[in-house]
Amino acid sequence: MTNEQRQQWAYQQQMRAAIQAAQHEQQAQRVATARQAAQVQQMIDEMPRRQYAIIVAVDIQGGFAKAGEIPWHYPADFRWFKGRTKNQVVVMGRVTYEDIVKRRGEFTGNVLSDRKCFVVSNTLTELPHATVVKSVGDVEHHLDNTDEDKTIFLIGGERVFAEGLSIADTAYVTVVNAEHSCDRFFPTDFLMEHFDSDKVYKHDGSPELRFTIWKRKI
Structure with a gap:
């Protein structure tokens, strides 16, 4: 082997x-990255998950609003709403x-007293006595440790219900035994497909009200 060949062989060995x-360093980095990712995911999995719930009142057609308003006023339903969301x-x-x-x-204080209020809007930036967010998913970014045990109630309208049904654990649905010619409807088919009826409380009156509780299917 000539000197030139030996030098070339040595160079090849060095390369x-x-x-x-x-390659070993890259593999070690990949292992470390995977380990870190697994640790982060474990931390996320171990974090307490916030509870979401939908609360709505519907008539016998599944309607919940007409011309931007709730087309009824039933004190028993408002007491039910307040008792759940306070x-x-x-x-x-x-x-x-x-x-x-x-x-x-005219009012002072929060929109709904004794509750932390958020409004979902793509156009507004601020409102009196409420925090404006772009989506339901943004709400958690505005909560702190004092809110850990609080349930996030999604109270309407259509967009909030649509976003919330995919993450809600519970749905509180008041059924009004009457028809109110509503123009906004709650997706009751989705509710019955993905939730199980858990409890029903009947309130006799005119009209009759049924307070139902639904739990997400496992």
Whole structure:
């Protein structure tokens, strides 16, 4: 073997060793990255998941609103709503917010007292006594440790219900035994397909009300 051949062979060996070292380093980095990703995922999995719930009242046709308003006023249903949502988090659309403000008239403090309120809107940036977010999923970014045990109630309208049905654990549905010519409807077919009826409470009156609780199917 000539000197030139020996030098070429030595150079090839050095290159091969350098490539192998680089490959080993890349493999070690991939293993470390995978390990870190697994640790992060484990931390996420172990974090307590916030509870979401839908609460709505519908007539016998599944309608919940007419011309941007709730077309009825049943004190028993409002007591049910307040009892479930008090001291919790409530999320609503702009039209629902405006309907609540209209019903309450002039007020001070929160839109709904004793509740942390959020309004989902793509156009608004701020509202009195409520935090504006772009989507239901953005709400959690505005909550802190004091809200850990609170349920996030999705109270309407259509967009909030549509986003919420995929993540809600529970649905509280008041059924009004009457027809109110609504123009906004709750997706009851989706509810019955993905949730099981858990409890029913009957309230005798005119009209009759049924307070139903649905749990997501496992």
